[in-house]
Amino acid sequence: GESVGLHLPTLSVQEGDNSIINCAYSNSASDYFIWYKQESGKGPQFIIDIRSNMDKRQGQRVTVLLNKTVKHLSLQIAATQPGDSAVYFCAEVNQAGTALIFGKGTTLSVSS
């Protein structure tokens, strides 16, 4: 079936380090991917998206990389701050194009 997975359920980093959160997806036809951040007690917050005609997209302190050959997505956060501590989800559009499929999430913990 369709699924979007993350390689690690938790990631702990020091403040100022760069963080890399990985995601593997299964729908080779998917052409739209999104990263969301969810803080405790809040709904998912849009971070950045990328379409399949790109392999890299940059935002403010974040970069998303897409490797369609191995169906891998990653989120890089530069100079990680304590406020970046949250659960990060990758999501893709399902085969029918009717819904977002979310991965299980990676919990990022940033210590100062």
Next chain:
Amino acid sequence: KAGVTQTPRYLIKTRGQQVTLSCSPISGHRSVSWYQQTPGQGLQFLFEYFSETQRNKGNFPGRFSGRQFSNSRSEMNVSTLELGDSALYLCASSWGAGIGTDTQYFGPGTRLTVL
């Protein structure tokens, strides 16, 4: 611009009861999607409404239903509640061009506890 709002934020119900949750989208957004989030299953798509019509539906039983009003506000209803319905119910709004075309913005969710 106000974000997506959901009411109530917390609900406690007992098995067999029914519940109605409300979602107000971002002004101008015409699509509202609902998701269920649990520790075991993660975020799962329930349904999407656009222009007062259900446009897409996930794989949930008929006890889960929804509707959308002319002002794009949406409600979802769960009848005959089961313990397994305990979850965070999230609403997301977008302009409505279609999932995968425009970004979905989420509300804070309604935490439903079924006893």
